[in-house]
Amino acid sequence: MILAHADQATRRYGDVLALDRADLTVSTGELVGLLGPNGAGKSTLINLLVGLRRPTAGRVELLGGDPRRPASRRQLGVTPQETGLPGTLRVGEVVDFVSAHYPDPVPRGELLDRFGLTDQARRQTGGLSGGQRRRLAVALAFVGRPRLVVLDEPTTGLDVEARHTLWEAIRSFHADGGTVLLSSHYLEEVEALAQRVVVLGQGRVLADDSTDAIRGIVGVRRVSLVADDLPTLPGVVATEHTEGRTHLLTTDADQLVRDLVTAGVTFRELEVRPTSLEEAFLAITADPTTATGAAVAARPTA
Numbered sequence: 001m002i003l004a005h006a007d008q009a010t011r012r013y014g015d016v017l018a019l020d021r022a023d024l025t026v027s028t029g030e031l032v033g034l035l036g037p038n039g040a041g042k043s044t045l046i047n048l049l050v051g052l053r054r055p056t057a058g059r060v061e062l063l064g065g066d067p068r069r070p071a072s073r074r075q076l077g078v079t080p081q082e083t084g085l086p087g088t089l090r091v092g093e094v095v096d097f098v099s100a101h102y103p104d105p106v107p108r109g110e111l112l113d114r115f116g117l118t119d120q121a122r123r124q125t126g127g128l129s130g131g132q133r134r135r136l137a138v139a140l141a142f143v144g145r146p147r148l149v150v151l152d153e154p155t156t157g158l159d160v161e162a163r164h165t166l167w168e169a170i171r172s173f174h175a176d177g178g179t180v181l182l183s184s185h186y187l188e189e190v191e192a193l194a195q196r197v198v199v200l201g202q203g204r205v206l207a208d209d210s211t212d213a214i215r216g217i218v219g220v221r222r223v224s225l226v227a228d229d230l231p232t233l234p235g236v237v238a239t240e241h242t243e244g245r246t247h248l249l250t251t252d253a254d255q256l257v258r259d260l261v262t263a264g265v266t267f268r269e270l271e272v273r274p275t276s277l278e279e280a281f282l283a284i285t286a287d288p289t290t291a292t293g294a295a296v297a298a299r300p301t302a
């Protein structure tokens with residue numbers, strides 16, 4: 001069953017085209033990652049799906065209805081990117097307050113334990129660390145045993161341990177049959193959790209595929225060297241020249257280095273390093289005729 005659906009969803013903010021004809025379907029039991037750099041449109045798409053904003057064009061549907069209708073949101077749990085908690089309420093009181101809205105909430109102790117907040121139950125939320133506050137905000141999305149949980153960058157600002165606690169909680173909800181849509185800047189995070197990844201860039205869905213396939217697309221590396229003359233080499237997604245160095249972006253750095261040697265290229269000062277997600281996106285969107293670009297373009301996007 002389809003729990004969330006965007007059909008050519010478009011959203012403008014004045015002159016800014018934040019989301020450009022995006023398609024997305026999330027079905028029961030899926031754990032889908034929404035991956036993209038800053039400003040890609042992740043929050044915009046999420047906000048349309050959970051009824052916080054209306055699309056300028058196109059259609060969105062949540063749990064079979066219009067997300068703007070409260071009835072459609074009854075079985076939804078959301079943690080937006082920005083949240084506020086009443087600073088003088090204790091952690092346990094906040095959980096009780098939210099729980100009171102649901103017929104069969106997760107017991108307070110169980111929820112706090114799952115999110116590593118048991119020791120903070122009696123603390124006022126104003127006295128929590130940023131990471132603890134974020135974990136509480138995420139935990140609240142799960143209180144009402146929702147069918148669908150939507151989390152907008154749930155682990156931003158968390159240290160490694162807190163991030164892992166949160167991942168475990170998300171995994172266990174999913175293992176019990178729950179459905180999750182979460183956004184992230186980090187491929188590693190999406191890889192750790194999701195089987196399916198939707199990549200957004202400049203408001204468009206660039207790819208919608210398995211985590212493995214996306215790793216192949218955005219796992220771009222930068223091979224940089226000094227060489228007078230370079231032949232055309234296979235597997236190069238983009239080429240840049242700065243200060244006498246040539247930078248070759250590729251999804252297979254090992255093979256590229258082998259090809260350089262086989263081609264008899266005289267080079268020096270070779271460096272291989274990972275690219276940022278931004279660089280990878282720029283590379284794969286810049287030239288749709290490259291092998292990598294074709295892999296992206298092959299997905300239905302427009």
Ligand SMILES: Nc1ncnc2c1ncn2[C@@H]1O[C@H](COP(=O)(O)OP(=O)(O)OP(=O)(O)O)[C@@H](O)[C@H]1O
Pocket residue numbers: 013016017018019036037038039040041042043044045081185
């Ligand atoms: N309320 C708004 N008013 C004007 N422009 C907006 C508004 N919300 C978002 N935008 C713009 O829409 C584009 C997409 O923003 P969005 O927040 O959806 O991206 P994002 O992928 O969630 O980014 P981030 O990872 O930084 O949170 C950006 O250019 C942003 O500046």
